[in-house]
Amino acid sequence: DAGVTQSPTHLIKTRGQQVTLRCSPKSGHDTVSWYQQALGQGPQFIFQYYEEEERQRGNFPDRFSGHQFPNYSSELNVNALLLGDSALYLCASRQGVVGYGYTFGSGTRLTVV
Amino acid sequence: AQRVTQPEKLLSVFKGAPVELKCNYSYSGSPELFWYVQYSRQRLQLLLRHISRESIKGFTADLNKGETSFHLKKPFAQEEDSAMYYCALGDFGNEKLTFGTGTRLTIIP
Numbered sequence: 001d002a003g004v005t006q007s008p009t010h011l012i013k014t015r016g017q018q019v020t021l022r023c024s025p026k027s028g029h030d031t032v033s034w035y036q037q038a039l040g041q042g043p044q045f046i047f048q049y050y051e052e053e054e055r056q057r058g059n060f061p062d063r064f065s066g067h068q069f070p071n072y073s074s075e076l077n078v079n080a081l082l083l084g085d086s087a088l089y090l091c092a093s094r095q096g097v098v099g100y101g102y103t104f105g106s107g108t109r110l111t112v113v
Numbered sequence: 114a115q116r117v118t119q120p121e122k123l124l125s126v127f128k129g130a131p132v133e134l135k136c137n138y139s140y141s142g143s144p145e146l147f148w149y150v151q152y153s154r155q156r157l158q159l160l161l162r163h164i165s166r167e168s169i170k171g172f173t174a175d176l177n178k179g180e181t182s183f184h185l186k187k188p189f190a191q192e193e194d195s196a197m198y199y200c201a202l203g204d205f206g207n208e209k210l211t212f213g214t215g216t217r218l219t220i221i222p
Contacts, residue, residue, distance in 0.1 A: 033208075033209075033210075040214070041215075042199050042212030043212045044212070056209055102159065103158075106156045
């Protein structure tokens with residue numbers, strides 16, 4: 001089992017562009033959460049998806065959107081990129097809505113220039 | 114609002130010495146607390162959670178609701194304990210984890 005898989009691993013975008021990050025959850029997991037980790041900070045919750053719906057959202061602007069597919073994989077989209085969006089984006093998955101045991105991916109390093 | 118504070122960004126401890134990584138939290142409900150660890154070039158992984166009351170790799174953490182703390186402890190540090198440690202607070206249903214800024218633990222041989 002490869003665990004949580006994220007792609008791409010690194011990405012460089014220009015300010016104002018749009019980006020899509022992808023996540024495949026661990027086998028058997030159906031809930032996916034996304035986190036942003038800025039340099040020197042802990043991960044910050046963006047949103048969570050379950051049954052293809054956004055269940056909870058953190059303090060992020062509408063430029064950040066997501067999607068979950070029937071196979072439980074997920075995408076994170078960021079529009080109108082700002083320099084401040086440069087960060088490591090982590091995907092975490094688990095089975096079910098309530099419970100523990102989040103499994104994290106290795107992340108996508110996004111650099112906005 | 115949920116908040117997790119890890120006062121030490123860096124902590125160096127000699128091998129064989131006791132380790133304590135501090136974590137304080139702020140939450141109005143009944144908290145669920147976790148410690149996550151990230152070893153060099155590895156992904157973030159769950160170390161332990163307070164509800165399990167377990168010891169993982171010699172580490173323990175006790176939830177003190179009076180002091181709103183969840184400090185991570187180990188009686189004898191080992192070199193392989195060198196890593197980044199994050200304390201995290203789960204809201205009701207643990208849909209959202211709030212992380213502290215992390216403590217980088219270095220074990221000195």
